[in-house]
Amino acid sequence: MSDELIISGGGSVAVATDEMWGNVAKLQRAAEQLREVAAVLSIVDARLSMAHMEALGVPIAGGHAEEELHCAYAQLTSLANRADDVSALVRTAATSYGWAERFAENASRRVAADAAAVLGFFFPRWVALAALTSPALPVLAALGLAAHLLNSRGVELLPPGLVSAALNEYITDPAFVWALRHAVMSSDEFAAGASGGPPPSRAGLRAQHRGGAGAAADGRADSAYGRCRGHPQRDARFPRESKRILAGGGSALLRTAG
Amino acid sequence: MISTTDAHTIESLEFQAQQLRMLNERLSYVSALFPSASTQWRGPAQQLFDAAVHSLHRDLAQTRSVIDNAEQLTSLAASQLSSRVG
Numbered sequence: 001m002s003d004e005l006i007i008s009g010g011g012s013v014a015v016a017t018d019e020m021w022g023n024v025a026k027l028q029r030a031a032e033q034l035r036e037v038a039a040v041l042s043i044v045d046a047r048l049s050m051a052h053m054e055a056l057g058v059p060i061a062g063g064h065a066e067e068e069l070h071c072a073y074a075q076l077t078s079l080a081n082r083a084d085d086v087s088a089l090v091r092t093a094a095t096s097y098g099w100a101e102r103f104a105e106n107a108s109r110r111v112a113a114d115a116a117a118v119l120g121f122f123f124p125r126w127v128a129l130a131a132l133t134s135p136a137l138p139v140l141a142a143l144g145l146a147a148h149l150l151n152s153r154g155v156e157l158l159p160p161g162l163v164s165a166a167l168n169e170y171i172t173d174p175a176f177v178w179a180l181r182h183a184v185m186s187s188d189e190f191a192a193g194a195s196g197g198p199p200p201s202r203a204g205l206r207a208q209h210r211g212g213a214g215a216a217a218d219g220r221a222d223s224a225y226g227r228c229r230g231h232p233q234r235d236a237r238f239p240r241e242s243k244r245i246l247a248g249g250g251s252a253l254l255r256t257a258g
Numbered sequence: 259m260i261s262t263t264d265a266h267t268i269e270s271l272e273f274q275a276q277q278l279r280m281l282n283e284r285l286s287y288v289s290a291l292f293p294s295a296s297t298q299w300r301g302p303a304q305q306l307f308d309a310a311v312h313s314l315h316r317d318l319a320q321t322r323s324v325i326d327n328a329e330q331l332t333s334l335a336a337s338q339l340s341s342r343v344g
Contacts, residue, residue: 033284033287034288037288058267058271062335065335072325079321082314082317
């Protein structure tokens, strides 16, 4: 479980879960040890009861020791129960934390895949529209060309330390890493959308990502179903072609067959 | 001269004191089993966990102190009994 969380959570979550499970084990062992100590204490206490000591004329210090032993036994029993309770709570927290982590991971993956598929589906029109309408593109191109020319002549536009500091800040930012990871994982959905596949085909790609022959087969089936449902004109193609052939008197059919 | 009964009682008290010393050493091992305050995770759950663990450490130290006191009282009773002239 920890390895899985290291991949999905960037490290901190995995360490926390490992620590929680380690604490669960430690607390359980501590509770067992406390119960064993309490049992031995009870046996030691039973060897010399208060009545027995009174009968033997044991000094009063022995009676006080007996009271202390009763107190220690009660405290040990209470400690064992509390250690068990804390262990159970941490175990519940670690388990539910894992569930929440997986739920959030799946949900964010689903949202990212849907967004990538829709963005990919509209990508060509969107790029063409941006290129034609945005005045910033020629300016950016000119700036890039100027930077390239200056850099090739040995002129440093930015101090190297500034660039590396900015890069480090991005790389160590969990939100940036999360976004980058989802962008990479959703590249298939984006490519499918950009190649003209309708957004519903993303379900098939997601199923293939999950792995397994059954999942892949389901994915292909979903993808095919998505194509049929997304392009009703393909369903109408056969009747149109039939009409054309039939309008030609059916000779094409006869020639092909001959 | 110590009577036979007193000698037997002293032996029982000394055995009890020895057992209590051993139990206290064992509790020292149990204390090491209790987790320390968490540094790797954050949030209200971590604060509650730290408070619970702190309370366990504190109460176990108190219990060890009680057992230590009982051991000293037992040893005192044994020494008082052995000094008693029969």
